[in-house]
Amino acid sequence: MLRRTGDYTNGGRTDVQQLSLVVREQSVIEGATEILKVIRPDWCRDSVRFKLFTDGITNKLVGCFKQPKESDDSNGTPEPEDVVLIRVYGNKTDLLIDRSKEKENIQLLHRYGYAPALYATFANGLAYEYVPGVTLTPDTCQADAVWPLVARRMAQMHKVQPDDRSTANVPALPSKIDQFLRLVPKRFTDPVKDERVWKVFPSVSELCVEFNVLYARLLETDSPVVFCHNDLLLGNVIYDEVRSRVTFIDYEYAAPNHQAFDIGNHFTEFAGIDDIDYGRYPTQDFQRRWLRVYLREYLGESMPVTDSDVQRLYVQVNQYALASHFFWAIWALIQAEHSTIDFDFIQFGATRFLEYRRRKEEFLALRCNN
Numbered sequence: 001m002l003r004r005t006g007d008y009t010n011g012g013r014t015d016v017q018q019l020s021l022v023v024r025e026q027s028v029i030e031g032a033t034e035i036l037k038v039i040r041p042d043w044c045r046d047s048v049r050f051k052l053f054t055d056g057i058t059n060k061l062v063g064c065f066k067q068p069k070e071s072d073d074s075n076g077t078p079e080p081e082d083v084v085l086i087r088v089y090g091n092k093t094d095l096l097i098d099r100s101k102e103k104e105n106i107q108l109l110h111r112y113g114y115a116p117a118l119y120a121t122f123a124n125g126l127a128y129e130y131v132p133g134v135t136l137t138p139d140t141c142q143a144d145a146v147w148p149l150v151a152r153r154m155a156q157m158h159k160v161q162p163d164d165r166s167t168a169n170v171p172a173l174p175s176k177i178d179q180f181l182r183l184v185p186k187r188f189t190d191p192v193k194d195e196r197v198w199k200v201f202p203s204v205s206e207l208c209v210e211f212n213v214l215y216a217r218l219l220e221t222d223s224p225v226v227f228c229h230n231d232l233l234l235g236n237v238i239y240d241e242v243r244s245r246v247t248f249i250d251y252e253y254a255a256p257n258h259q260a261f262d263i264g265n266h267f268t269e270f271a272g273i274d275d276i277d278y279g280r281y282p283t284q285d286f287q288r289r290w291l292r293v294y295l296r297e298y299l300g301e302s303m304p305v306t307d308s309d310v311q312r313l314y315v316q317v318n319q320y321a322l323a324s325h326f327f328w329a330i331w332a333l334i335q336a337e338h339s340t341i342d343f344d345f346i347q348f349g350a351t352r353f354l355e356y357r358r359r360k361e362e363f364l365a366l367r368c369n370n
Contacts (some may be wrong), residue, residue: 060088083130092338105251133240155297158226172255228262264321325356
């Protein structure tokens with residue numbers, strides 16, 4: 001059953017509609033059709049087309065658009081004028097994510113011009129604006145036409161003031177890790193998975209101790225708390241070459257957090273997801289150039305960016321990259337137990353945890369006076 005719920009102001013309907021509808025993962029197109037009846041009532045069903053995106057490992061995503069009219073363009077494939085994206089949350093992801101906060105994040109950042117418009121929410125997903133462009137790849141993320149745009153946009157987002165000022169200076173990292181560790185099963189339902197996990201990972205209690213020791217070290221770097229995306233994998237950055245613009249999407253984990261975590265997390269994602277290669281982790285020279293562009297935007301034109309500023313942030317970022325590996329490794333263990341998406345979460349988590357262990361001593365040895 002599809003039903004609108006509330007959200008009327010000033011005698012009219014607000015932009016974001018709340019629909020009491022559950023879209024089954026196996027029937028995404030059918031569910032999307034029901035949602036379009038409300039948010040795009042003028043669309044003729046016979047002219048609507050759908051495109052399933054398959055590069056996500058957490059959610060199901062479908063693009064919905066009207067078949068564009070014939071064009072005289074030489075390529076014969078005119079772009080649709082209006083595209084709606086419908087994202088269906090993965091199984092049990094509500095254990096990991098505060099969905100009401102996600103909605104607030106999107107609306108907050110849309111007001112700043114940093115996020116797509118949110119059209120509707122439903123019981124297990126969102127409908128939102130399509131942003132033209134392509135997602136980044138391990139090659140394009142280091143292209144000279146692209147990375148400065150990402151650095152500047154991240155700096156702009158880090159200056160956003162959240163509506164709830166009471167939590168603006170409270171970093172999400174420690175509480176989120178604590179939440180994740182509590183959700184890791186002591187024994188996985190699938191015995192094969194259970195055996196694979198504990199061949200790589202220590203016990204949950206040992207993981208708790210490991211993170212507490214790491215975080216105590218990271219706090220010594222004094223990385224400021226800012227409004228972070230917290231999940232800037234390459235697939236969450238849309239590059240529009242025509243407009244020379246990048247847009248960040250998927251604000252499921254957005255929250256105040258350490259500045260260096262957001263940047264370090266982005267750098268770890270240069271390795272890719274399907275074919276992870278940490279040889280792609282950005283070099284020191286690239287990072288310094290990236291960080292200088294970031295700081296110029298973050299500090300403003302009136303504040304000169306010194307070499308010591310760049311070095312300090314470089315140290316912070318690489319040390320917090322360790323926390324990123326730890327964070328997503330634990331996240332992957334929870335997904336391995338609950339997700340219905342065809343993806344080897346255990347392999348993903350093990351790869352990240354082993355990279356954390358491999359780089360830990362090297363990164364923690366970095367000093368600001370190098």
